[in-house]
Amino acid sequence: MKFFITLLKNIFFLLIFVSIACTSKHNGKISSPIILVKESTPLYTILVDPNILPLDKGSNIIENSERGVIAYDSIGEQREAINTLLFYVNQISGCNLKVEPFKKNSHGCYIGLTSNYPWNKKNIEHLGEEGFQIGKEGENIFIVADNSLGIRHAVNTILMDQGCRWFFPGKEWEEIPKNQTITLFPSKQIPSFDMGRIIWYGYGTYEKPVSDKLNWDYHNRMGTPVFINIGHTNYDIDFVKDFKLHPEWFALVDGQRTATKLCYSHPEVIERMTQYALKMAKNGASSVSLSPADGRGFCECDLCFGTAQGGEIKKEGGTFFATRPDGVLVCTVSETLFNAINQVANVMAEKYPEVLLGCYGYSSYSHPPSFKLHKNIFVQTTTHYRRTPLNLSEQLELWGSRCNQVGIRGYWSVYQWDWDNPLLDIYLPEIIQKDLKFYHKHNAKAFVTEASNNWGPRGLNYYIGSQLLWNVNVNIKEVIKDFYEKAFGPAAESMERYYSHWYGRGVMVLDTLPSNQNSLLDIKSDFDEFGAYDPKQFLASKSALRDAYKDLDEASKLVADIPKYQKRIDQLRMYIYYLRLRDEVWDTTSTNNVEAKIEAIKKETTFGAKLTNTNMIHTKPLLGNAFMRLFKYYEPILKDIPESQQRESGWRLPIETPPDYAELEQLWEEGKKYFGIE
Ligand SMILES: [Zn+2]
Known part of the structure; x- marks a missing residue:
């Protein structure tokens, strides 16, 4: 009996050897699948950073926002990823993977950061904020990322490769296959939108749906490496009290100062915006939003209209355009608003160089300004109600040249538009893919879309959307069939x-x-x-x-x-x-x-x-x-x-x-x- 087992083992290793020998010729890299678990038995020990052990130690959540995703500190992120892998591998195959702290020259499957990599790094590539790489180095397997978020995405990708699915939020929609074999597919993956893949619910929702959605986001590789604040704000300026004290801070509309908007040319307004941003950063914000209050009613004062440099002002679609004497078409709202934000950014960069400043670039300020924005500014534009004469392609191109970081805001569902009715209008899967490819091609790094918690009518779209945000070229017909x-x-x-x-x-x-x-x-x-x-x-x-x-x-x-x-x-x-x-x-x-x-x-x-x-x-x-x-x-x-x-x-x-x-x-x-x- 023992002889037969030894013989089988030898045949097995011979087969492994032959398969490696056959595939290793391809570009000098091994690209054939790697068996991690066979007949419910692990073939490798999981090697991890000793700091993440013990695995049952709780992890520190640093961000738990409805619009964002669960985020842990770097150690916690890796610990939770390993726990996720262990849990689901056991559910799928019945196998309990063994986890050990890595040591120099230990043998096994290393899962962790490239900075702690235990062997020589000859096959490891640059992976960015959220990318990961799976491969073999000699007798060992590596599953690595430059940042801990990449480990999370690697684990969920491995689970999806086994057939696990999280179609919609909620336990009912989790699919876990049964299989005694766990196979790894060597690959390097970096998300198509690497500064944010976010679907958020307008109006918010209740406690259980929030938790269901966080779990869905986690497994579908949604989220963002940096949480960017972008919402409308008044910069702590009181539109009632301050209006009485300083009417000149507010917009001149039809000859009257009105408390609809601020005058972004007024130095004291820019000073208040700067103080607001400094205060937020001092309180620990990783990003500060400088988006104006919602709605129309921007300033028409001489200073604001002065950005036209004498060009004739034309009111169009609730905002103001002019062709300057040098022939450049400007929007006076964009010119004044983004000039103010640039000034805030210059002051902020001295004290808080890591803090990003977010601002929408849509509605009355859809038209990109005539100057370049500070490198710490993130602009989120949208493909709807673009109040600019540029076509969408020209507009995105110009934003890309003005700003280092551009995100797109989408509208996959808005309650007061579709009321949870089933018809999709323009939001069909093939159009979503076409649009996302277009944004990606025009340098968009983040896609953030409003949605509703209406997975009855829109669930298939949201699910397909999540797969596209990770890989904009995914075959959606295959996703739908699956x-x-x-x-x-x-x-x-x-x-x-x-x-x-x-x-x-x-x-x-x-x-x-x-x-x-x-x-x-x-x-x-x-x-x-x-x-x-x-x-x-x-x-x-x-x-x-x-x-x-x-x-x-x-x-x-x-x-x-x-x-x-x-x-x-x-x-x-x-x-x-x-x-x-x-x-x-x-x-x-x-x-x-x-x-x-x-x-x-x-x-x-x-x-x-x-x-x-x-x-x-x-x-x-x-x-x-x-x-x-x-x-x-x-x-x-x-x-x-x-x-x-x-x-x-x-x-x-x-x-x-x-x-x-x-x-x-x-x-x-x-x-x-x-x-x-x-
Ligand atoms: Zn003004």
């Missing part, structure tokens, strides 16, 4: 049909359906950043809802014995049932029955409240600030209902527990009758 197959198993085809109702032909990737359905690609709309839109704008038609209902009904039956698939389809059934209740609200517009109208609104809202912890719809604005805008057509009949006056009260309170299977089944049957489905 999503159907891994998330829904035997119901993959039904779910492809379900998604094609809302996402169009672009998501039909299983090659099993006729591709003559109508494409949604010709729908276009033009949003205004200050507008709220008609709640009826993207409503699904009754017939589209009926078809979607049928697809989910079929999918649910196909996965009846498999809980992990059933739970995911149940969440989408809850979303479609929510739309069925919304459909009834709009049906009541044709009746005069006030009670029926109020009852329908109450039913939609209460069921929405029950979805609080499912991440399917954006419950926060529904129960909170946007309720009356959503139901604006019913304002006269709602005004005497207490719930309409008080956010998150009565039937507008969030409900922690979603419907269970039995309750959902009951509602589902009722919905089938509603849509006339046999």
